[in-house]
Amino acid sequence: MTLYVTGGHLTPALAVIDEIVKRDLKIKLRFVGREFSQAQTQQPSRERAEMEKRKIPFVAITAAKFHRTHLSKNILEVLKFPISIAQIIREFRKHKPDFILSFGGYLAVPVCLVGKFYGAKVITHEQTKVAGLANQILGLFVDTVAVAHEESVQYFPPGKTVLTGNPIREVLFREYKTAPSWCSDAYKSKPILYVTGGSQGSHIINQTIVSLLPKLVRDFYVVHQCGVSLDQETLKDLIREREKLPQELQDNYSVREWIEEKEVSYFLRNSKFVICRAGANTVQELILAGTPAIFIPLAYAYNDEQYKNALPLVEHDASILLAQKDLYPESLYAEISTMLRRYDTIKAHMEEESTKLIKNGTNRLIKLLLV
Numbered sequence: 001m002t003l004y005v006t007g008g009h010l011t012p013a014l015a016v017i018d019e020i021v022k023r024d025l026k027i028k029l030r031f032v033g034r035e036f037s038q039a040q041t042q043q044p045s046r047e048r049a050e051m052e053k054r055k056i057p058f059v060a061i062t063a064a065k066f067h068r069t070h071l072s073k074n075i076l077e078v079l080k081f082p083i084s085i086a087q088i089i090r091e092f093r094k095h096k097p098d099f100i101l102s103f104g105g106y107l108a109v110p111v112c113l114v115g116k117f118y119g120a121k122v123i124t125h126e127q128t129k130v131a132g133l134a135n136q137i138l139g140l141f142v143d144t145v146a147v148a149h150e151e152s153v154q155y156f157p158p159g160k161t162v163l164t165g166n167p168i169r170e171v172l173f174r175e176y177k178t179a180p181s182w183c184s185d186a187y188k189s190k191p192i193l194y195v196t197g198g199s200q201g202s203h204i205i206n207q208t209i210v211s212l213l214p215k216l217v218r219d220f221y222v223v224h225q226c227g228v229s230l231d232q233e234t235l236k237d238l239i240r241e242r243e244k245l246p247q248e249l250q251d252n253y254s255v256r257e258w259i260e261e262k263e264v265s266y267f268l269r270n271s272k273f274v275i276c277r278a279g280a281n282t283v284q285e286l287i288l289a290g291t292p293a294i295f296i297p298l299a300y301a302y303n304d305e306q307y308k309n310a311l312p313l314v315e316h317d318a319s320i321l322l323a324q325k326d327l328y329p330e331s332l333y334a335e336i337s338t339m340l341r342r343y344d345t346i347k348a349h350m351e352e353e354s355t356k357l358i359k360n361g362t363n364r365l366i367k368l369l370l371v
Contacts (some may be wrong), residue, residue: 101123284357
């Protein structure tokens with residue numbers, strides 16, 4: 001049995017892939033993804049790196065990405081669509097797919113279309129509460145639509161839509177007791193503040209943290225995942241900022257381009273709170289850990305999906321939300337002060353949210369493949 005995995009959300013894809021390998025299900029895995037995360041800078045994609053680490057064949061395609069704001073760019077993007085179709089046909093002629101598991105995004109559309117033509121069973125998974133455009137298109141012809149949230153059901157045909165929850169990486173269920181070896185000893189005496197903008201980082205979050213760094217390192221051990229950039233320019237800039245701090249405070253700030261899964265698990269469970277975007281998987285993982293956050297949703301996410309991911313937690317007083325348009329050093333520091341002042345209440349509410357989370361989304365999704 002050959003299973004192709006594809007789509008724009010890598011984290012749940014890895015959760016499913018790793019569980020399939022762990023259970024030795026005799027499934028031949030192949031992954032269709034992007035060669036570069038940012039074509040203009042030729043930044044290698046994280047999905048290729050993760051598949052190479054797992055020794056899973058990686059198939060790179062040139063997929064059309066349609067723009068909702070810069071409509072003129074779509075003229076060139078349309079020309080890419082037949083190219084991606086041809087690339088997938090060439091791949092499927094060599095390795096006929098039995099199943100295709102999509103995690104949404106523009107790249108999944110040609111893969112699933114051609115997969116149906118080749119007779120594969122196609123399942124797509126929607127991680128967010130507001131269905132993405134690609135998944136709404138895919139929902140018209142795939143065999144099954146799996147959704148993470150009850151609120152998403154309304155966007156898809158009722159006869160083929162199943163609530164599974166979100167696949168969560170197995171490593172995030174583990175409670176690691178030891179900090180990563182690259183941490184300074186400051187984490188033993190100060191509360192940990194974990195800052196992340198996702199795999200590609202967030203320039204505006206990075207710059208705001210830099211402005212606050214002299215204040216933050218007096219009260220916290222700050223762990224900052226800044227995102228991968230070409231030639232490590234962002235990382236180098238942040239290291240230079242650390243070197244401007246008083247010598248006795250420099251060890252209170254650690255910055256990394258990328259943080260490995262088991263390290264993420266440690267920081268999610270051992271940080272006092274987190275400053276981050278509000279992608280579906282980030283929100284789910286924080287709920288699992290019971291750790292509150294100051295969410296700064298991506299301003300131009302489709303249908304404001306990141307804001308809607310974080311809103312239920314904010315409404316239940318389990319986290320804080322700061323809109324990107326309102327993000328300044330002063331406003332972020334004010335929200336940090338609010339978090340500390342009301343911490344016990346916010347933390348307790350986040351732990352309550354953890355008890356409501358569907359925690360077996362990975363196995364539910366794999367069960368759909370095996371039916």
